[in-house]
Amino acid sequence: MIIRFREISNKAKPYILDGFRKAFRYSSLYKDCLVKARHESPRFKKDGNLAKRLKVEYKCNTCMNLFSQKEINVDHINPVVPLDKTMNDMTLGEYYKGCFTDVLQVLCKPCHKIKTKEENVIRSNVRTLNINKKMTEEDIDRGYELITAIVLTKIIAEKCHVDSDLAMHKNAINYYEKQLKELEEKYEEVITNK
Numbered sequence: 001m002i003i004r005f006r007e008i009s010n011k012a013k014p015y016i017l018d019g020f021r022k023a024f025r026y027s028s029l030y031k032d033c034l035v036k037a038r039h040e041s042p043r044f045k046k047d048g049n050l051a052k053r054l055k056v057e058y059k060c061n062t063c064m065n066l067f068s069q070k071e072i073n074v075d076h077i078n079p080v081v082p083l084d085k086t087m088n089d090m091t092l093g094e095y096y097k098g099c100f101t102d103v104l105q106v107l108c109k110p111c112h113k114i115k116t117k118e119e120n121v122i123r124s125n126v127r128t129l130n131i132n133k134k135m136t137e138e139d140i141d142r143g144y145e146l147i148t149a150i151v152l153t154k155i156i157a158e159k160c161h162v163d164s165d166l167a168m169h170k171n172a173i174n175y176y177e178k179q180l181k182e183l184e185e186k187y188e189e190v191i192t193n194k
């Protein structure tokens with residue numbers, strides 16, 4: 001039976017997601033990821049003597065610093081909800097597959113927050129190319145190139161704090177968007193003329 005998230009009531013959704021999350025946290029995939037990032041070092045007592053128990057930390061895969069278990073997250077390198085989809089479009093099976101993958105990494109909470117934010121920027125900017133049968137392959141490629149350029153430049157612009165650079169990025173975005181609009185309009189004309 002195929003169930004999509006959009007068919008599940010909003011009241012039930014959090015319980016289902018919580019169940020997935022808990023099952024993931026107790027999975028061997030999750031534990032294996034922690035083991036790989038684990039770093040042990042000697043711990044010293046106040047009197048300078050070596051403590052029996054080792055200090056256990058985990059290495060963030062982005063900033064490469066060491067953190068306690070409280071300060072890290074196990075991150076899905078490929079987001080569980082793909083960047084060009086919303087959860088509502090997905091079936092429970094697809095979500096399950098995305099969740100229980102071994103393509104995982106340990107990230108410290110600040111690095112994880114940045115990654116999630118970037119993913120959400122891409123998500124909110126993702127648009128699909130309006131392809132129609134008359135479109136040449138060359139123009140389809142050009143369309144995707146432009147969409148990618150727009151999204152990437154928007155991400156760079158979000159991080160940019162230098163006014164003159166920001167203006168340059170905004171000009172570039174406008175330029176790409178204009179090109180994309182022209183490309184799509186070229187084919188709209190073909191449709192309306194016939």
Ligand SMILES: [Zn+2]
Pocket residue numbers: 060061062063064065107108109110111112
């Ligand atoms: Zn980090």
